[in-house]
Amino acid sequence: MTDSWKLTLPCTRAEAEAIDAAEMTIDAVLMTTEEIEDDREHWRLDAYFEAEPGAETVAAIRALVPSATGADVVVERLGDADWVTMSQAGLEPLHVGRFYVHTGEAVAPEGTRAFHIAASRAFGTGHHETTSGCLAMLDGLSDARFAHVIDIGTGTGLLAFAAAHLWPEAAVMATDIDPVSIEVTRENAALNAVPGIDLVVADGTLDDAIVARAPYDLVIANILAGPLVSMAPEIASIADTGATIVLAGLLETQREAVVAAYAACGCAIEAVDRRGDWSVLRLRAGDVRFVADGPFDPKGRDGWALDI
Known part of the structure; x- marks a missing residue:
């Protein structure tokens, strides 16, 4: 070493x-x-x-x-x-609903699904409010039924793994713009014995594999407020009618702008989980599937990292 x-x-x-x-x-x-x-x-x-x-x-x-x-x-x-x-010194295991996320040796409580997610080159050990909030939101949807799930900006793959556990019959896809994140997700899937997740390196939803699998009845996007707003038409266009959309990575002060962007695409807010300065949103896609006016241009996403 x-x-x-x-x-x-x-x-x-x-x-x-x-x-x-x-x-x-x-x-x-x-x-x-x-x-x-x-x-x-x-x-x-x-x-x-x-x-x-x-x-x-x-x-x-x-x-x-x-x-x-x-x-x-x-x-x-x-x-x-x-x-x-x-x-990882000092990172305590995280217990959210039926999920138990740890970064090393740990004994999971009975009845939980444990995930070993090491701190790595990708975001998403579960300890940040955005990720833990998404886990809680997914856990609260466990009585629902989903057949086609996509996790956009998957990071370490944790949210995709949680979805695969809750809905084992569903087809689950995990995507990220960063090839390193997809590499890390593949490693974590093997480490945690999570089978059958399709992994795609993609800029938002702009990939033939993502479009071919659409529509999705559950869309998860834990990224940042800027891309959530600019990608609203993209995300709405791959969502099925009445689909559930879980959005995170936004500050509470950015919530109104994000909600408005999705409302313009026919999506309605159903629930908010506020955690400190951060908010996790659950929306419902419209009863008529959203169709964009024209092709998507990734150049229009300049300023993703800026506050809105």
């Missing part, structure tokens, strides 16, 4: 939440920690690497936390240690 490295910078709670919710392309495990209880300004970002980070990587990490401009970057060698194990 080679030496691992850790980079540390101060950050704010808002920056920490944005980091936790965003899809990352940096080859590291990023962990954020509250340093002073209930203090929005005093948080910490730790980035774990398999090798010493270079100047470009340090600059990319710095760009995630503008409040740390001028602060000293602390880079330390961890020695002969597993970088993923080090990064």
Whole structure:
């Protein structure tokens, strides 16, 4: 085993939440920690690497936390240690409904479905409010029946795995724009003995495999408010009439804009699960299937990462 490295910078709670919710392309495990209880300004970002980070990587990490401009970057060698194990220190198992999510050795409560989701290069260990809220929303739908499910922006695959457990007869597809996330999801599916999930690297819904499988009676999209708004016509167009749509990755202050974008496509809000500053939405597609006015242009998604 080679030496691992850790980079540390101060950050704010808002920056920490944005980091936790965003899809990352940096080859590291990023962990954020509250340093002073209930203090929005005093948080910490730790980035774990398999090798010493270079100047470009340090600059990319710095760009995630503008409040740390001028602060000293602390880079330390961890020695002969597993970088993923080090990064997971302090992550307690998460129990949501019938799901039990852990990052290492753990004994699941009787009657739960355990998922081992290691902190990795993809977002979605279940600990962020967006992911845990989606798990709770899916758990609450367990009495429903779904035959065609899609998880857009799957990250580690956790939500797709939960759907496959709740509806074992359903055809489940998991997609992500990041090939690394699909690689991680494939590894996690094998680790957790989750069979039969179709994995697709795709920009939103713009892939022949996704369109060919449509319409879906359950659509899950845990991404960010910007893409949720810009992709509303895409997502509505692959949803069946009366389909259930679960959306997450949005702040409560962004809820109105997201709901309005889907209302314009015939979707109505049915439930909201608010968790801290974050909200998880459940919508119902219209009784007439939505048809877009023209072809979708991914160039129209500029500014995905911006608040709306």
